[in-house]
Amino acid sequence: MKRFSDILVVVDSGKAAQPALERAVALAASNQATLTVASVVPRVTAGIGMPDGGPISGDLQAALVQSQTEKLEALAAAYRDRVAIGTKVLAGTPFLQIIREVLRHGRDLVIKVPEQRAWLDRLFGSDDMHLMRKCPCPVWMIKPKASRAYRRILAAVDIAAAQPDEAARAQRDLNQQILGMASAMALADFAELHVVHVWDAVGESLMRQGVFNRMPEEDVHAYVESVKRQHSAGLDALLRELSSSPGADALNYLKPTKHLVKGWARQEIPALAREIGADLVVMGTVARTGIPGLFMGNTAETILNQIDCSVMAIKPPGFATPVTLDE
Numbered sequence: 001m002k003r004f005s006d007i008l009v010v011v012d013s014g015k016a017a018q019p020a021l022e023r024a025v026a027l028a029a030s031n032q033a034t035l036t037v038a039s040v041v042p043r044v045t046a047g048i049g050m051p052d053g054g055p056i057s058g059d060l061q062a063a064l065v066q067s068q069t070e071k072l073e074a075l076a077a078a079y080r081d082r083v084a085i086g087t088k089v090l091a092g093t094p095f096l097q098i099i100r101e102v103l104r105h106g107r108d109l110v111i112k113v114p115e116q117r118a119w120l121d122r123l124f125g126s127d128d129m130h131l132m133r134k135c136p137c138p139v140w141m142i143k144p145k146a147s148r149a150y151r152r153i154l155a156a157v158d159i160a161a162a163q164p165d166e167a168a169r170a171q172r173d174l175n176q177q178i179l180g181m182a183s184a185m186a187l188a189d190f191a192e193l194h195v196v197h198v199w200d201a202v203g204e205s206l207m208r209q210g211v212f213n214r215m216p217e218e219d220v221h222a223y224v225e226s227v228k229r230q231h232s233a234g235l236d237a238l239l240r241e242l243s244s245s246p247g248a249d250a251l252n253y254l255k256p257t258k259h260l261v262k263g264w265a266r267q268e269i270p271a272l273a274r275e276i277g278a279d280l281v282v283m284g285t286v287a288r289t290g291i292p293g294l295f296m297g298n299t300a301e302t303i304l305n306q307i308d309c310s311v312m313a314i315k316p317p318g319f320a321t322p323v324t325l326d327e
Contacts, residue, residue: 003031003180004108008105011072012039019142019146020142024111034084038098065091102137128141135315147279155193156282174284192254194272198263199231264299279310284313284314284316
């Protein structure tokens with residue numbers, strides 16, 4: 001199944017770009033998609049006594065763009081026997097320019113090497129976080145030293161017990177996108193597919209602490225087990241629905257391993273990713289007002305800051321980026 005028609009891969013020059021570029025080339029070839037290799041350079045600002053946009057600053061900007069264009073062309077040249085590749089150099093704040101490029105040209109996937117932040121004990125920098133949070137299309141962050149083929153892919157879904165119909169539909173659509181994308185990636189790499197849903201019995205602590213009246217332990221246990229059954233049934237229903245839908249051959253073939261984990265997503269998702277040795281985590285990154293779960297913005301960022309594997313960030317249908325085309 002062809003999922004993408006216009007792929008944008010954002011790289012710097014050098015060996016760190018190769019894993020992302022090789023993935024992008026293979027994906028573009030298999031999807032018969034347009035591929036553009038891009039880089040973002042700083043915008044040259046005026047120095048003392050030098051007006052913005054004047055001949056000197058303009059010449060410096062043009063020279064910077066030309067130098068980076070030559071580097072991108074050299075990178076792309078090695079792959080042009082496999083797929084047609086365009087190159088583009090953008091200037092300005094990286095996440096803004098990348099999102100504007102997506103908006104202008106209708107790109108449907110962004111592939112990027114994470115920022116290099118050696119002094120931070122985390123993989124993703126500030127611009128990457130902005131991009132994963134605000135880009136309207138999926139963003140695939142590929143770890144610089146990622147293996148050529150993934151062995152284990154972890155798809156993180158959220159099953160909320162009680163939601164208004166509209167919210168439930170949006171959540172179901174997002175879960176389907178996450179699982180569909182993770183299944184396609186696992187099938188392409190002959191990888192294991194793992195599906196995780198983290199749940200919590202929100203009234204358990206209140207019942208144990210006796211805020212209203214201390215409940216007998218058997219009543220607390222019965223309540224927790226009831227909540228667990230609801231979430232388990234929701235996860236099973238989601239997988240059954242996808243398994244019986246048109247084009248679900250990948251999910252049926254992969255026979256994903258289910259993980260129903262009690263706790264908090266911000267702790268359990270990174271822990272499970274480390275435990276199974278996940279090479280890629282596919283997850284949503286958009287807040288859902290009033291529902292405690294994986295897809296709250298702060299929770300997603302906490303998860304991203306704790307994992308050191310590649311990530312694909314998915315947005316729900318109808319997501320509108322706050323970024324505009326206005327400079």
